[in-house]
Amino acid sequence: MDTNVLFIFILAIFVGFEVISKVPSMLHTPLMSGTNAIHGIILFGGILVLADADTTLARALGFVAVIFGSANVFGGFMVTDRMLQMFKKKKQP
C-alpha cells in the first residue's frame, strides 16, 4: 500500500486535534453538527460504488448508501447553518 497515504492520515489526526483546541462551550453543538456534515463526504463513496455496481443487490445497497450519504451531507450543513443563524448580531431597532 501507499505509505504516503498513511502519512497524510497521521498528519490529519494531529490537525484535527489542534484545530479545535480552544472552543467556547456554546459552540460545541454547532461544531459537532458541522463536522457531522463533513463526514457526509461518504456520499461520494456511495456514488463511486453505485456507479460501478453490476448486480441488483449491489445497486439496491448502493442506492440506499447514496440516499443516506446525501441526507447526511445536505441535512448536516443545513441544520448547522440554521443553528448558527441564531448567533447573528442583535438587530438595532
Add this chain to the structure above:
Amino acid sequence: MSSTIALIIIGVAVLFILGIKLLSSPKTARIGNLVAAAGMLVALLALHKPGGDYVWSQGWTFNYTLIAIGTVIGLIIGAIGAYSVKMTSMPQMVALFNGLGGGAAALVASLEYFSGAHSLAGITAFIALTMLLATLIGSLSFSGSIIAYLKLEGKFEKPITFPGQNILNGLILLVILGLCGWLTVNATAAAATPAFITLFALALFFGVAMVMPIGGADMPVVISLLNSFTGLAVAADGFAINNLAMIVAGTLVGSSGTLLTLLMCKAMNRPVTNVLFGAFGSSGSSKAGAGDLAGKTVKPLQADEAALLLSYAQQVVIVPGYGMAVAQAQHQVRELSDELVKRGVDVRFAIHPVAGRMPGHMNVLLAEANISYEQLCEMEAINPTMDRVDVCLVIGANDVVNPAAREEKTSPIYGMPIIDADRCKTVIVMKRSMAAGFAGIENHLFYKDNTRMLFGDAKNSLQALVTAVKAS
C-alpha cells in the same frame, strides 16, 4: 492520481480545515460552515475513480440515474429534517444525520468487501481490515445514533441496565473482533458471506447495547463520540476505495470529534469512561439525598409577588434550563428582561455549559430571542459575583443549580461545576412540578430558606410575570 486531482484534493483539505477552524469562533462560525460546504462541492467535482478517471466523464448509465435519484431523495430528507425541526430538537437531528452517515459508510464498505472494484491492489489483508473496520464502526454508529435519537425524543430516557451487562457486551465485542480477524485473512472463503453478515448484525446490536445503559442527560457526549466514530469509518472507507478526500475529511472529523467529546466531558467535570460505563442516574441513585429532605417543604409564591421582588431588585441573574427550551419561552424571557432593564435593574443571564440537552443550547435559544451577547455570562464569570445578586430567577433548570454537586460526596453529580444560585439573596425557581431533573436526583436548592417556587408552565408564568412587572 493525476496532479490536477491531487491539487484539487489539497484545496478540499484546506477548505475543510479552515471550515472547522472558523466554526470554533462565534463570529466566524457561520462562514466556517459555508467554507466546509464549499469544500464538499469542490470534492464532488473532483470525484474520480481509483485509476484517475473522473466519475463524471464516464458515459451516463442506469447507475447514474440511480445516483441522481438517490441524491435528490437524500437532499429532500435532509432539507425537510433540517428546516422542520424545532430548535429544541436539533440535537436529535444531528444524531439522526450522523447515524445515516454511519449506515452509508457501512454499506459502502460491505459492497467493496465483496467486489473489491475500487482497490488498486486487490483485497490485501490491510484493505480487508479497513473495510471491516468501516463496516463495524459505521453500523454501530448507525444503530447507536438511532437509540440516542430515540432517547432524546424521550422514548426511554432512563438508562436500561441489567446484571452482567458489561460482561455480555464484552463477550459480543470479543466475537466481533474474532470475526474481524478471521475475515481479514479469509476474504475469499466460502464462509466469508455468512461470517460478514453475522459481523454486520452483531455490530448493529453492539451499537444498541452500548447506548442503552447511558442516561438521556449524557446523550450529547454519546452523539459527539458516535460522530467521531462515523468520521473514522469514512476514513477507513477512503483507504478501502482509494479516495484521499474521504481519508482526510473522515480523519479530521474523527480526531476533532474525539477532542470535542473530551471537552464536553470536561465541561461536566466527568471522565469519559464514567459517562460511557457509569449508568448515570440509574434507579439506584435516583433516591439519593431524598432521606434528609423528609419533613422539609418548599415555599411556593405567586407571580405578582415574584414580580415585586424582581422589579425592586438591583441585580437579577436569570438561569435558563431545559424547561425554558421545552416551553419555547425564550421570547417571554426577553420581554421580562427588557421590562426590568427599563426599570434600571441590572439583568444578566448565567449560562451553564451543559444547560439544556446540548452544550450551547441556551445560547442558541436566547440569541434567537435577540438577547444581546453582553447580557450572557459564562458560569465561571458569574459565580464570583453571586453573593451580590438580589434575585436569581431559575427558569426550568435543575441539575445545573443543584448544590449537591458541591456539598454531597455521594451524589452522582458530585464534582460537576454548578451555577451557585443558592448564594443569591433570593432564589425564584420556575418549575412545572416537583419532578426530579434529568439526572434523576433531588435538588436541595428548592428546600433552602431563601428559595421560593413559582409553579407552572414557564411560558405562562413568564407572561404573568411580565404583566405584573408592567403593572407594578
